[in-house]
Amino acid sequence: MSNHTTHQDSREPGRIILILGDQLSHDLPSLQIADPQKDRVLMAEVAEEASYVPHHKKKLALVFSAMRHFADELTAAGWDLKYVHLDDPDNSGSLTGELDRALEQFTVTEVLVTEPGEYRLKEALNRWSGPARLTMLDDSRFLASHDMFRSWAEGRKQLRMEYFYRDMRRKTGLLMQGDSPEGGKWNYDTENRKPAQNDMFMPKPMRCDPDRITQDVLELVEQRFPGNFGRLTPFWFAVTRAAALKALDHFIDVALPLFGDYQDAMLDGEPFLYHSLLSQYINIGLLNPLEVCRSAERAYYEGHAPLNAVEGFIRQIIGWREYMRGIYWLKMPGYTRENALGARRDLPDFYWSGETGMACMAAAITQTRDEAYAHHIQRLMVTGNFAMLAGINPHQVHEWYLAVYADAYEWVEAPNVIGMSQFADGGLLGSRLINFQSQKMTAAASAISERKTFGHLS
Ligand code: FAD
Ligand code: DLZ
Secondary structure, eight states, X not given: OOOOTTOOOOSOOEEEEEOOTTOOOTTOHXXXXXXXXXXXXXXXXXXXXXXXSOXXXXXXXXXXXXXXXXXXXXXXXXXXXXXXXXXXXXXXXXHHHHHHHHHHHSOEEEEEEEOOSSHHHHHHHHHOOOSSEXXXXXXXXXXXXXXXXXXXXXXXXXXXXXXXXXXXXXXXXXXXXXXEEGGGOSOOGGGOOXXXXXXXXXXXXXXOOOOHHHHHHHHHHHHHOTTSSSOOOSOOOOOSHHHHHHHHHHHHHHTHHHHTTTTTOOOTTOSSTTOOOOHHHHHTTSSOHHHHHHHHHHHHHTTSSOHHHHHHHHIIIIIXXXXXXXXXXXXXXXGGGOOTTOOOBOOOTHHHHOOOSOHHHHHHHHHHHHHSOOOHHIIIIIIIHHHHHTTBOHHHHHHHHHHHOTTOOHHHHHIIIIIIITOTTSSTTOHHHHHHHHHHHHHHHHHHHHHOOSOOOO
């Protein structure tokens, strides 16, 4: 990784390819159309992105370490790359400021950027008025473009994820036999509500040892963000595509076969169950969502994992994940301020300390503090459901979720929080969701009462 702060521009005028911290994909649209002979890549660690919410320490370390590794990979592949470190004394503190600095240094005809995931940053880049024109490319790592989602949503009384999901199955051909779904049904969720047992084999997520780059980043995070929420070490996330691919293989091998059966379960002392722990890698671009689904599909056709598990897993990614992004871009700006139930209470301090007598809440929050992770049922049925029932201001709930999880980006977090868990959008996501929520409540309640492992929510 080179830092060309004193570089004299001796190349032909070219373009600057700005790559953001959650765009760490070698097949990023802006990289695909760029020319390594003429164009330059710019990556920058900046205070503004590191502090628009008080990110969990592990999330900061994941993003910075993965950015540094990705920059090294691009340099090794022959790209001329300017990388700005957070502690560079000339660091302007913002991505637009870093564009300005780069343009003082290089002769540039155009800045190319793949569309940012968050509205906030997209607006900031669109407002930027530097000496070169800025071109924003659609993010082809998603299956549904904004136009596609908008025309799907247009004229529908209710936006039901299930119908959107079927279109995504048809579009990708995942688990399809011609025009029909594999096995004859689109959805096998009725088989996916088993309570977990203490004596089950519990797979553990793959853990990576921090290398030199990650060690440097851990020091930086501890030094620059000492008061942020979360335990920084042990830090075991994958920070390269190669390691993330191993984590994917590990999940397919050890957890996918029972992913479906236990996807709605909770068990005291078991933070991960059969979940994949892949969202933090998918969301920063180390894994492509479609390749993750194709791996799971392969496991089904090779007889390694049953259909209820594989269909359930694929639905989360090409269904819920894409649908949430569609809702976000349909409803922004304004979505994160919605408050249909008029909830006014401040977020209680125990969301940050975990100090509460409510056993499920304490377990979910301390696990979140330690791992920057909680599985879907904990997020929806424990911390989310409590906030909704207690009448907590949904914007504060949204900011908490955006800060505390390693996979948290507003385009996916906000619809899950504002829509799915808080009903703050007035039920936009449709009756399917109310059904979905009540089914999850029933499943979680019966798991709790059967196992009596989490105590009472009071
Ligand atoms: P698994 O259970 O293994 O699921 C597989 C994959 O499916 C995930 O990696 C993820 O990519 C996708 N997925 C599953 N459920 C959803 C969903 N509801 N929306 C979008 N994608 C989904 N997910 C985020 O990626 N970022 C967030 O900030 C986020 N905030 C959430 C907040 C709330 C209140 C709720 C209820 C859910 C939130 N989710 C979020 C969705 C989901 O909880 C996480 O994607 C999941 O827990 C990540 O863990 P995993 O990789 O082990 O997922
Ligand atoms: C999350 C994050 C953090 C913590 N830091 C940076 C950074 O320093 N530089 C950068 O380019 N991106 C960072 N990111 C990711 C951005 O916040 C993300 O690209 C936007 O939120 C859009 O999704």
